[in-house]
Amino acid sequence: MAYNAGMTEIQPSRQVDLAIIGGGAAGVLTAINALRAAAPGQRIALFEPASAVAQGIAYATPWPEHLLNVPAGKMSGFPEQPGDFLDHLLARREAPEATLAEQYVPRLDYADYLQQRLAEAAAASAGTLQVVHDAVVSLQPQSGGHRFQQAEGANWQATQVVLACGNSMRPLPLPAGNALPPGKVVDAWDYDGVRMLAGDQDLAIIGTGLSMADCVVSLLAAGHRGRIHVLSRHALLPLPHAHGGTADFDPQPLLQLPLRARMRQLREHVRIAQAQGLPWQAVMDRIRPLGQALWRSLEEADQRRFLRHVVRYWDVHRHRIAESVHDQLMAVERSGQLQRHRARLDAVLVQDANLQVHGRGTPPFNVGALINATGVETRALGLRNPLLQQLLAEGHARPGPHGLGLDADPDSGQLHDAHGAPQPGLWLVGSLRIGTLWESLAIPELRVQAQQAARAAIA
Ligand SMILES: Cc1cc2nc3c(=O)[nH]c(=O)nc-3n(C[C@H](O)[C@H](O)[C@H](O)COP(=O)(O)OP(=O)(O)OC[C@H]3O[C@@H](n4cnc5c(N)ncnc54)[C@H](O)[C@@H]3O)c2cc1C
Incomplete structure (x- = not known):
């Protein structure tokens, strides 16, 4: 119970x-x-x-x-019982343990x-x-x-x-006073609210990270036919997980390096992994357990540089999505239903039943509603x-x-x-x-x- x-x-x-x-x-x-x-x-x-x-x-x-963005086999709630979530799932569904451990449930x-x-x-x-x-x-x-x-x-x-x-959730990055009518803006974490927007109208999603991916798959599952504009300053979409194992190198020496040398060394590890037939994800998986140590070992000035120059690229490589979700995103972008804008949101004007979205770096476009997917504050x-x-x-x-x-x-x-x-x-x-x-x-x-x-x- x-x-x-x-x-x-x-x-x-x-x-x-x-x-x-x-x-x-x-x-x-x-x-x-x-x-x-x-x-x-x-x-x-x-x-x-x-x-x-x-x-x-x-x-x-x-x-x-x-879906979870971590395979089921790694989602136990308890460090000393690494298979605990898997045991919970196995008691409820018929699947070979090894298969289920790799799945994004x-x-x-x-x-x-x-x-x-x-x-x-x-x-x-x-x-x-x-x-x-x-x-x-x-x-x-x-x-x-x-x-x-x-x-x-x-x-x-x-x-x-x-x-x-x-x-x-972060508020929409709009200038003070740019208030929008209720019902025209939905938070990405309002899971039912997002689905209820599905239909023929065009929509805009502000933010292109994991919450955006959630919104797109939900809209598609609910039969959305209108265009989906996604907008962010760098317009980087989340990258997929990959099968193929974990790269085999000692990550500890990375902790001794300043940021620039560390990034260079990481790229070198990717190059070596790829030469061995491994995907770049195998390198990120190798350093994943050192996430906190990597941050804590950076000098304060290097942490600042990381936040200013690296974080956006780091996030899309570190916070990945299931391949099936990534495939859906790619397919909907290829079909033209999803349109990506690399722009800074400037203003949203209310025009009758529509919203006109103005972003620096992209021509204005009209949508029926806006979804705030700007992520965690x-x-x-x-x-x-x-x-x-x-x-x-x-x-x-x-x-x-x-x-x-x-x-x-x-x-x-x-x-x-x-x-x-x-x-x-x-x-x-x-x-x-x-x-x-x-x-x-x-x-x-x-x-x-x-x-x-x-x-x-x-x-
Ligand atoms: C969309 C999304 C998907 C994710 N997917 C994964 C995943 O697949 N795998 C993974 O490992 N991680 C995932 N994460 C990371 C996720 O943040 C963590 O796994 C975890 O859910 C965070 O839990 P939390 O309790 O810290 O925070 P929250 O989930 O934010 O819960 C905090 C709770 O505190 C309550 N609260 C806040 N203030 C007060 C107060 N003053 N008084 C009383 N209650 C209060 C809130 O109501 C809320 O219920 C995901 C995150 C998001 C946003």
Whole structure:
């Protein structure tokens, strides 16, 4: 049985040992680890405004065309049980294990998996779990713990707090005052809203990354016949995964090199791999486990250069999509239904029932509606989450390096205050650690962070 809304059977208590704020994948993985480690009587509360836990942004899609971008065999939620997600799938479908391990299965399967493991952990735990379907809007450290408030007003106390507030979407890069009528702009993560746009009208998708790919496959699955304009400053589409193994070189020496020499060396590894009949993806797969070390070993000036000059190219090579999704994108571009614009969005004018899109670098074009697929907001000062704004405003948090995410100890995940001091009992997991770790978004990193935070907090 999966853990979901309405399943909180325990008498609510407003004083808990551990509060987890955010019930997406990272928060639920933290809760499972904490339940597994809890001593008798320890109380854990999980706060999530959505009606279902374990979905967050990525796994809330109900549509089977939205696939994981990591093969099933690498998506276990637990570092010590690498085949755990695969076991979950094998119990539900008939397929040879080796085949399933390589497959990119629907993302909705992942929410089901996490909900299942949460229900099992809650049933077996010596501790108790309360799921509170509300947002937390403010938090104050106090002696021996933290006091915090739900949106609906209730006050709570917790000895330990894990912040797992996850991803929020960037606003459309439009000048202030360029307001658009409601119904004419849909967020890419509004999975039903995007599908409902399908029809004969032309559409524009702002952003050309993974969320754009989600939107295109959904529109096609819903029978969209109109043109799909996709626009971004570099107009780079996500690249596909490839079969063919992992390149066989020692990646450690890369950590000693400055950025420019490192990129040169990587290109050399690609050249050697290709000479051996391996695709370039085999080189990226080899360095994937070193994602955080590669970032942390760069000097600050080189990190800045990376953000300015390399990141867009890095992202399309690192964050890849299933080959089947890539094939669909290529086919729809070849047919002319998808039109790519390399341009900076300047303005969107409302003209009767249409929107006229103006971008620097492309002639204006008319569409019936716009989809915001600009992706995850990484700038601390752009975060529109009231809790995070309050923490920043009152000095309980500060932006991470380069203004990205929030600052936290890179090893323990303890949140730093405005002076850079780690705050006892206040932990951060997930994408908000991007500034210090860079790679802090996908399950392979989240499962480690969730386990560390849960064990530290519940101890
Ligand atoms: C479209 C998409 C597809 C992806 N696909 C993959 C994939 O295939 N494989 C992979 O490894 N990774 C994937 N990722 C990366 C993904 O970010 C992680 O796998 C994971 O889902 C992140 O979980 P999270 O809990 O950190 O964040 P989120 O999913 O953003 O969840 C955070 C949760 O916190 C809640 N919250 C926020 N603020 C508060 C508050 N103040 N009080 C209470 N609750 C709050 C939100 O309601 C939300 O449910 C994908 C990401 C996206 C956006």
